[in-house]
Amino acid sequence: xxxxxxxxxxxxxxxxxxxxxxxxxxxxxxxxxxxxxxxxxxxxxxxxxxxxxxxxxxxxxxxxxxxxxxxxxxxxxxxxxxxxxxxxxxxxxxxxxxxxxxxxxxxxxxxxxxxxxxxxxxxxxxxxxxxxxxxxxxxxxxxxxxxxxxxxxxxxxxxxxxxxxxxxxxxxxxxxxxxxxxxxxxxxxxxxxxxxxxxx
Amino acid sequence: xxxxxxxxxxxxxxxxxxxxxxxxxxxxxxxxxxxxxxxxxxxxxxxxxxxxxxxxxxxxxxxxxxxxxxxxxxxxxxxxxxxxxxxxxxxxxxxxxxxxxxxxxxxxxxxxxxxxxxxxxxxxxxxxxxxxxxxxxxxxxxxxxxxxxxxxxxxxxxxxxxxxxxxxxxxxxxxxxxxxxxxxxxxxxxxxxxxxxxxxxxxxxxxxxxxxxxxxxxxxxxxxxxxxxxxxxxxxxxxxxxxxxxxxxxxxxxxxxxxxxxxxxxxxxxxxxxxxxxxxxxxxxxxxxxxxxxxxxxxxxxxxxxxxxxxxxxxxxxxxxxxxxxxxxxxxxxxxxxxxxxxxxxxxxxxxxxxxxxxxxxxxxxxxxxxxxxxxxxxxxxxxxxxxxxxxxxxxxxxxxxxxxxxxxxxxxxxxxxxxxxxxxxxxxxxxxxxxxxxxxxxxxxxxxxxxxxxxxxxxxxxxxx
Numbered sequence: 280x281x282x283x284x285x286x287x288x289x290x291x292x293x294x295x296x297x298x299x300x301x302x303x304x305x306x307x308x309x310x311x312x313x314x315x316x317x318x319x320x321x322x323x324x325x326x327x328x329x330x331x332x333x334x335x336x337x338x339x340x341x342x343x344x345x346x347x348x349x350x351x352x353x354x355x356x357x358x359x360x361x362x363x364x365x366x367x368x369x370x371x372x373x374x375x376x377x378x379x380x381x382x383x384x385x386x387x388x389x390x391x392x393x394x395x396x397x398x399x400x401x402x403x404x405x406x407x408x409x410x411x412x413x414x415x416x417x418x419x420x421x422x423x424x425x426x427x428x429x430x431x432x433x434x435x436x437x438x439x440x441x442x443x444x445x446x447x448x449x450x451x452x453x454x455x456x457x458x459x460x461x462x463x464x465x466x467x468x469x470x471x472x473x474x475x476x477x478x479x
Numbered sequence: 480x481x482x483x484x485x486x487x488x489x490x491x492x493x494x495x496x497x498x499x500x501x502x503x504x505x506x507x508x509x510x511x512x513x514x515x516x517x518x519x520x521x522x523x524x525x526x527x528x529x530x531x532x533x534x535x536x537x538x539x540x541x542x543x544x545x546x547x548x549x550x551x552x553x554x555x556x557x558x559x560x561x562x563x564x565x566x567x568x569x570x571x572x573x574x575x576x577x578x579x580x581x582x583x584x585x586x587x588x589x590x591x592x593x594x595x596x597x598x599x600x601x602x603x604x605x606x607x608x609x610x611x612x613x614x615x616x617x618x619x620x621x622x623x624x625x626x627x628x629x630x631x632x633x634x635x636x637x638x639x640x641x642x643x644x645x646x647x648x649x650x651x652x653x654x655x656x657x658x659x660x661x662x663x664x665x666x667x668x669x670x671x672x673x674x675x676x677x678x679x680x681x682x683x684x685x686x687x688x689x690x691x692x693x694x695x696x697x698x699x700x701x702x703x704x705x706x707x708x709x710x711x712x713x714x715x716x717x718x719x720x721x722x723x724x725x726x727x728x729x730x731x732x733x734x735x736x737x738x739x740x741x742x743x744x745x746x747x748x749x750x751x752x753x754x755x756x757x758x759x760x761x762x763x764x765x766x767x768x769x770x771x772x773x774x775x776x777x778x779x780x781x782x783x784x785x786x787x788x789x790x791x792x793x794x795x796x797x798x799x800x801x802x803x804x805x806x807x808x809x810x811x812x813x814x815x816x817x818x819x820x821x822x823x824x825x826x827x828x829x830x831x832x833x834x835x836x837x838x839x840x841x842x843x844x845x846x847x848x849x850x851x852x853x854x855x856x857x858x859x860x861x862x863x864x865x866x867x868x869x870x871x872x873x874x875x876x877x878x879x880x881x882x883x884x885x886x887x888x889x890x891x892x893x894x895x896x897x898x899x900x901x902x903x904x905x906x907x908x909x910x911x912x913x914x915x916x917x918x919x920x921x922x923x924x925x926x927x928x929x930x931x932x933x934x935x936x937x938x939x940x941x942x943x944x945x
Contacts, residue, residue: 297772383676465634
C-alpha cells in the first residue's frame with residue numbers, strides 16, 4: 280500500500296452533472312470475474328456507436344491521452360455501487376478525480392483503491408475544466424497533504440474528509456488489515472448484540 | 480438527546496473508532512451475488528485471509544441469470560463462468576448459497592426479507608446499491624463496493640463515516656391508483672437526485688405507517704436514487720406480522736423477546752434529526768419519469784417541463800434528457816407510445832406487485848407491437864403467483880412469464896431493449912443505456928401503470944383504466 284501525498288499529471292474535463300455508473304461502465308461489460316481489461320470499456324457507449332465507430336467524447340480526443348486527473352461536476356458516479364466504475368477509470372489511467380460533488384459509494388470506492396476523490400467549488404472546478412480544455416498539456420498537481428490544487432501559477436483549496444486525507448497520506452487507505460486486527464474486539468461486541476444472542 | 484433508530488443501531492454495532500476517524504461498524508447480515516463478489520474472494524485468496532463469520536454471509540444469484548430458462552450450462556459462457564465462480568466461492572468459504580436449484584433463489588433484496596433474514600435493528604451490507612431496500616424493516620442497510628465486500632468477508636466490519644439523518648415525514652393517505660412507488664418518485668423529484676448526499680432517510684408519518692411491508696420496501700429501495708445511501712421505516716406491528724413464521728425469523732418464545740427489543744430501537748416521538756422534510760401525499764397522482772434520472776418525474780397528468788424554467792445546475796441534464804428521450808418540453812407524457820413493458824426488479828417484483836398488475840390486465844390483451852414481460856423477484860414469489868393463477872392471467876393477456884432475476888432492470892442477461900425502444904418499467908433507474916440498448920429509453924412508473932401501459936400501448940393514467 281503506497282502513500283498518496285500528491286497526484287500530478289495531465290487532466291481531462293468530463294463535463295456534466297449526475298453522470299451515473301451505468302454510463303461509466305455499461306452493465307454488459309461486468310460479465311467477468313476480475314477487474315482486468317475494463318479500461319477499454321470506460322464510457323464505452325458514449326465513445327462508440329453501434330458500429331463501434333468513435334463518437335465525439337473527451338476520452339476519444341488525442342489531446343487528452345495520457346491524462347490521469349478527471350475533472351468532473353456534480354454528483355459524479357451516482358447510481359449503482361459497482362466498483363467496476365472506478366476500476367474501469369483507473370485501468371484507463373485515472374489516478375485522481377476532482378469534482379463539485381460525488382455520489383458517496385463512488386467516492387468511497389475510489390478511496391478504497393487509493394484514488395483521491397477531492398472536492399472544490401463550482402467556480403474553481405469549471406475554470407479548471409476551461410483551462411485544461413484550452414491547454415491539455417497543462418500539468419495539474421493535486422496536493423492531498425496540503426489540500427491544494429495547483430496549475431501554472433494558479434492554485435485553489437480542495438476538500439477531502441480528514442480521515443480519508445490522513446489514510447492516503449500515511450498509506451493506510453486499505454482498511455482490511457486494520458479491521459482484521461480488531462477481531463477480538465469484534466467478537467466481544469458480538470456478545471452484546473441482541474439478535475445474535477437469542478434476544479437475551 | 481433522544482435518539483432516532485439510526486443512531487441507536489449505529490452505536491450498538493460500533494466496534495471502535497478507527498485511526499482514520501471512521502467507525503469500525505459490525506455488519507449483522509452480509510448478502511452477496513455473482514457480479515460484485517468474485518473479485519473480493521480473489522483478494523482474500525491473494526492475502527491468505529479467511530471469511531471471519533461465514534454464517535453471517537448469504538449468497539444468491541440474480542443479475543446474470545437468464546429468465547427464459549434456468550437450465551445449466553447457460554448459453555452465455557461468461558454468465559456460466561460467473562455462476563460457477565460464486566458456487567465455488569460459497570463452497571470453499573463455507574457460505575450458504577441459494578442457487579437456482581434451491582427453490583429459494585431470487586433477487587437478493589427480495590429473498591432477504593422473504594426468508595426472514597432481514598430483521599429490525601440489524602446492520603446489513605451488500606455489494607449492490609439497492610441494499611437500502613432492507614431498511615423497510617428498521618434495519619440500517621448499505622450498498623457497498625467490492626473492496627468493502629472484501630472487508631466484510633475478512634472482518635464482518637466496514638470502515639464508515641457516520642451519515643446525518645433526515646426525517647421525511649408524510650401526511651395523507653394515497654388515493655386509488657396511487658402507490659408507494661409514486662411516493663418515492665415524488666420525494667426524489669422534490670429533493671433531487673443529489674438531495675440525499677451525506678444523509679440517511681427516515682420515512683415516517685401516516686403514509687408510511689399505513690403501508691404494507693412490500694410497499695415500504697419499494698420506498699426504501701429507491702433511497703439511493705435520491706442520493707441517500709440508506710433509508711428506513713421504524714419497525715411496528717406491520718413489520719412483526721410480516722416476519723413472524725418466516726424461515727429465519729426468531730422462533731416461538733424467542734419471538735416475543737425479539738419484538739420487545741425491536742420496539743425499543745424505534746425512534747421515539749421526541750427523537751432528533753439533522754433535517755426534516757414534510758410532504759403531504761393527499762393529492763398525489765401516479766408518477767412517470769420523462770428523463771434520464773429518477774428525479775426527472777412528473778404526474779401522469781402533467782406536461783414535460785421546460786429546462787429553461789429550471790435551476791442552472793439542473794438545466795443541462797434536462798436538455799440532455801429531452802435530447803436522449805426525443806421528447807419536447809410542454810407536451811404531455813400521457814399518450815407516449817411504448818414498445819416494451821417490464822414488470823419486475825428489486826423495486827417492484829413482489830407478490831403484491833404481481834397481483835396488482837394481474838388485476839389490471841385480467842381479461843384484456845396487450846396492445847399490438849408491445850413486448851411485455853413479467854419477471855418475479857424470486858422463485859418463491861413465482862411459485863406463489865402460479866398458485867394464485869397470476870401466470871395464466873398474464874399469459875392470456877400476452878405477457879411472457881419468466882423465471883426470477885434482475886432481468887431488464889439492468890440488462891446483464893439476454894433481456895434487453897433494442898435500438899430506441901421505449902420501455903414502461905417498474906424498475907428503479909432510467910439512466911441512459913440502463914436497459915441494455917445505448918439508445919433505449921426508460922419510463923419509470925408503478926407496476927399498475929406498467930400493466931395499464933402494456934394494454935393501451937402508451938402511457939395512460941391507471942385510474943382511468945382500472
